[in-house]
Amino acid sequence: MTAASADSVRRGRFLQELGIGPVWVQRQRAVQTSPSVVPSPLPSGVPVRTPSALPPSEMPPVTMVAAPVNMKQEKAASAWDDVPVPVPVPVQAAAAAAPATTLLVAPIDDGAVAIASMSWQELDIAVANCTRCPLCRNRKQAVLGTGDPKAGWLFVGEGPGAVEDQQGEPFVGPAGKLLDSMLLALDLRRGENSYLANAVKCRPVDADGKDRPPSADESAACRPYLERQITLLKPAVIVALGKVAALSLLGGDPKIAVATLREHTHRYGSIPVVVTYHPAYLLRKPLDKAKSWRDLCLAAQAYANDGKLAV
Template identity: 55%
Template sequence: MRKQMLEELGLLPRWERRSLSSSVQHVAEPEVSEQPILPSQAATASAIVPQPPLNEAVIAKMSWQNLQEIVSTCQQCALAAERTQTVFGVGDREADVFLVGEGPGSEEDRQGEPFVGPAGKLLDAMLASIELRRGQGVYIANIVKCRPPQNRNPQPEEARVCLTYLRRQLALVKPRLIVALGGVAAANLLQNDVSVGKLRQRLHDYEGTPLVVTYHPAYLLRAPSEKRKSWDDLRLIRRLIASTP
């Protein structure tokens, strides 16, 4: 089973096992650039039903049920006008690992669950390679809960609204480790525009919770040569899970 998982990742040939007790080191190397982390495109102007601004103090006290209800009817930005449904998140609500992606794609918008297309299949294989699985010890969500048109990057204002919801999800789950999948997730969680290549293989902090950055599975599908680096990141995640109390 493990061999099959590694074959799906394209990692079986010539990979070398490293000691899990070795310290994490960052080695500078040329990177294949991802798409721009912070989008500059203008948001699509769409008519939405106005809502009063989010009360972050109220959301910070919400239960899972109340939070999911308010997300499902959210009209705080233009993305609401074109969605089929919101994509709240899925997984173990007491997870050790909280994965954060960018935003829903067309299939996610249709099914209401994050990472269900080809990138989702690759993500499942990545998790399985370090003995994790969707729904067991893992929670998955995105920076934004609605699909951006043409799968563009979320606009800053769209992300700002949804980060209020995501922050509450993180507080409810209380993960031991956050994993930012790709540049958009990293930029919004860490509030910088540093490339994934420079952020990966380092331990960051998000409001007191350890955070690591790795490539988005969709990016790996476009740049399969980067799977080797992703495997290094997965091994780092495995070590951190084992060592974090």
């Protein structure tokens, strides 16, 4: 073996130990080979020494080949010469220096989440002890509702009045008697295939202690109770008695009139909803009873079409 070939073998062993291989060849001596050519194994019997064992005189020469200069990259890089080099900042210091970020996320109503899984008994207890809005301060009794828990008809009013607040049952005053007559016209009776409820469960009163319509905020606070009642009932049709009940079920512009919502079949999910006048209004405007009767006929038609489909 010649001195040159021995030097080549030592260089190959050195690079192999460093995990660099294959054997590096100086650019000026590079020979183009086919990719299919497999390097020959090193000759057997050649002693192997670790890199640290090689004396400086035997270290393989290293030739640095400079990459060609790209003038466009050179010019672009020079444009950043005056930009200060960023100094690394510890993570804690960076977090402290970062401006506070406010995330506009709608708060989760834990009470509404709990209401959504209540049974009838749990719902009754929750309404009796509810403090979700200021109406609880002046109530004598909260009024959940009354009727058949498997009713196909659901009638929703706006809120308890003075008599309902005393007795704990909806529609028991003069308006309630008129509603009973409306039920009989549909061949229904209170508690038989019918359920009576309100948009709010506590009596709304004004500064003088008189009945008033509930506000939008009060209806919104009570809405989870009404939603749970509907889920438990699975009615075939819902009759909204008055604007407050209609808006609680359907949403929409608070300035809308009941007359605009009448004579149409709306939907609460898949359940048909018919809007008509509240019995208390009909006591003041008896001439509109004929209009209300047409609304009830529309509800009866919706019940006949969808009632058998109710689960």
